[in-house]
Amino acid sequence: MATVSEATYELLRVHGLTTIFGNPGSNELPFLAGMPEDFRYVLGLHEGAVLAMADGYAQARGGPAFVNLHAAAGSGNAMGALTNSVYSHTPLVITAGQQVRSTIGQEVMLANVDAASLPKPLVKWSCEPACAEDVPRSISQAIHTANLPAKGPVYVSVPYDDWAQEAPAEAQHLLGRSTAAAASLSAAQLDDLAGALDSARSPVLVLGPEVDAEAANDDAVRLAEALAAPVWIAPSPSRCPFPTRHRSFRGVLPAAVRGVSDSLSGHDLILVVGAPVFRYHQFVPGQYLPADARLIHLTGDAGEAARAPMGEALVGGVRDALSRLAGAVTPGLRTALPPLPAFPPARTSADRVHPEELFELVRGTAPDDAMYVKESTSTTAAFWSLMDLSRPCSYLFPASGGLGFGLPAAVGAQLARPERQVVALIGDGSANYGITALWTAAQYEIPVIIVILKNGTYGALRWFSGVLGAGETPGMDVPGIDFVALATGYGVTATAVRTGDEFVRAFKTALGSGAPAVIEVETELTEP
Template sequence: MPDVRQATYDLLRSHDLTTIFGNPGSNELPFLAGMPADFRYVLGLHEGAVLAMADGYALARGGSALVNLHAAAGTGNALGPLTNSVYSHSPLIITAGQQVRSTIGQEVMLANVDAATLPKPLVKWSCEPACAQDVPRSISHAIHIANLPAKGPVYVSVPYDDWGQEAPPEARHLLERTTGTAGSLSAAQLADLAGTLDAAESPVLVLGPEVDAQYANDDAVRLADRLGAPVWIAPSASRCPFPTRHRSFRGVLPAAVQGVTNALAGHDLILVVGAPVFRYHQFVPGEYLPAGARLIQLTGDPGEAARAPMGQALVGDVKDALSRLADAVTAGRRPELPSLPEHPPAPSGGDRLHPAELFAVLRENAPADAVYVKESTATAADFWAQMDLSRQGSYFFPASGGLGFGLPAAVGAQLAHDDRQVIGLIGDGSANYGITALWTAAQYEIPVIIVILKNGTYGALRWFSKVLDAGETPGMDVPGIDFVQIAGGYGVAATSVRTREEFADALAAALRSGKPAVIEAETELTEP
């Protein structure tokens, strides 16, 4: 009979989980030793970067990723980036080593006391198997529950002496198990919703990250075209679910109650698809809905449906609902919307690049199918005004707002994409949280391009201090960081630029190289 370790590797292989992101400790060695040849181990130098790399990999490939952390300390280091995985619904299978089972209660060194509780309430499910023979079933349980709606990260702690125990005979059944969902709108629900949309005088669509995650962008375009309706992206956008140069596109809703209400004023029906209602940030209270407006939400997440403060919710498969709804509504009831105007002129910087200039250069020179992983929060308005995102899976942003996702996630996303160039757009404040991921990019020859927008301060925080009328506060500035030298120390070629021409040349060189590259761009301070 195979041991628990072999049974687990067989199980992981059956689910195409043959890439392991980790930073090993002593508790993990019995599992990793003699790793099968068809598995690959991607080493990160800090567990926060490890988790974020795995998240970017999972988001880009549209599937699960396997993470191996070190006991309590490694898990603790990963908790910050884990918050993004929760709100992006990333099905991360997180495993952690545990001390020898018989010694845990003594709280010996590296024992993870009450291990299953440590990652809560962030993870969707967490456990430490009751015995060695239950390890394969528990990991199978984790894989399936991570991928059932609403998707999310899970956590399994395994005592390291379990791996050498004999696996139970019934573990072989786990290799053939499948789980799936069959939830969709009933014919009556579909007909009622289509009729409601047809009857509306001025419907508007608000799309969220689940649309992009479910590969439903084209269905959203069909629905918008048939309705002749404008389209907004839901507040706190972590993905781009609609082409940004389509005639219906109106931008990203502000993350404030009154801001959303003001933007949607004049519409009598608001259809929110694949997004919470709503993920506000700035506390600007007001009426939740414009006068005379009705809100209907379509989501695959029962939690999002239950916690919304207003409106009607339908829980089901978002792609199926959008596709059937686009066929069911009556086309041509409203005049076609006018084409969007040209991109606004990008202002020229003084002795530094204006972020709008930088994004304009990207739009004009980067591959049309490039994937952007963005963690430069102070440049949001310029990004959406200048960029032309038309392909599925082209944009990822930290879903919880916590820093440290962007740079490692870009590395992970590029690892998942042999066919598309990934470009990380990272603020200089953000970059320091996950800078060690540059070493992984260099060692594994991952040809990601990292653009660090360097303005010497936490730009979004400065803007927020105005919103809160907080005045000048300490800890706002991060001067004196030389990212060219830092990148070189990790083995990544880097250059610093200050003008549009210099950035265009550096981008072209990075694209030609086929290697990881860092471009440090000295930029002006702007507001979100």
């Protein structure tokens, strides 16, 4: 008979989970000691970076990732990164080692006290199996739960003496199991929605990350063109669901009640697809909707539908709904929108690189199918106004705003998609949260390019201080950090630049190197 460890590895293999992201401790060694040769272990030097790498990997590959953490301490270290995975709906199967069963109640060293409660409420589901024989079934439940709508992270704590126990014969049934969502708009619902859009005087689309996660971008384009409707991206986007140079594209909605309402003013029907309604940030109160506007919400997340403060909601598969809806509405009812104007001229700086100039140079030099992982929060407006994102999975951003996602997520995304160049655009404040991921990039020869925008301060925080009227507060500046020295110490080639010409030379060298690279760019301080 197979052991619990052998049965679990076979289950992981069936589901394609043969890459394990982790940072091991003593509780995890009995599981890892049995790792088959066709599995790959990706070591990170801190659990926050481990989880963010797995997050980027899962989002880029469009499927779940497997994470192995160390007991309560390792789980706690990963908790900040876990907040991003929740709101990006990333399917992560997170396991943690536990002390041997007979000692857990004594709270011996490295016992995970009340392990199933530790990651709540951030995970969809968590457990510690009641007995060793139930470990394979619990892992199976975790995999299916993570991958069913709405996707998200799950957590399983396993006592380390369980792995050597004999697995029950019934565990073989787990290998043939499959689960799939089948939610779809009914014919009547589709007809009603298409009729509402056809009869609207001025419909507008608001698209969210679920559209990109389901690779429904082209369906969104077909619908926008059939309606001749403008398209906004929902506030605080973690992905880009619509091509940014399409004639319908209007930008990203501000993350405030009044800002959303003002931006959508004049539209009588607002169709929100694949996004919460809405994820506000700045507290700028106002009317939730423009006067006389109707809001209809399409989402695969019943929780998002239920907690929205306004509108009508339909819960089902976003890709299926968009595809069918694009063919159901009546084209030609409205005048086609004019093409977008040319890119605005990028601002420059006398003694450093302005972020607008930097993004213009990146746009002109990077491959057309480059994937961008961004965590420079003070340059948001500049990025969206100057970048040309046209392909699915071209942009990732921390979904809950938790710093430390960007640099490790870029490493994970590049590992998942070696055929596409991943370019990380990371602020100097953000970079320090996940800097240890550079070691992983070097050791595993992952050719990600990390561009660090160095302005010596928490730029977004300075802007927010003005929004709140807080004035000058302590802890806003981060001077004196040498990212070239840090990267070199981790084994990554790095260079520092202060002009646009220097950046282009360094960027082209990095693109042709086939190795990880860091480019530190002295940048002008801007506002989001």
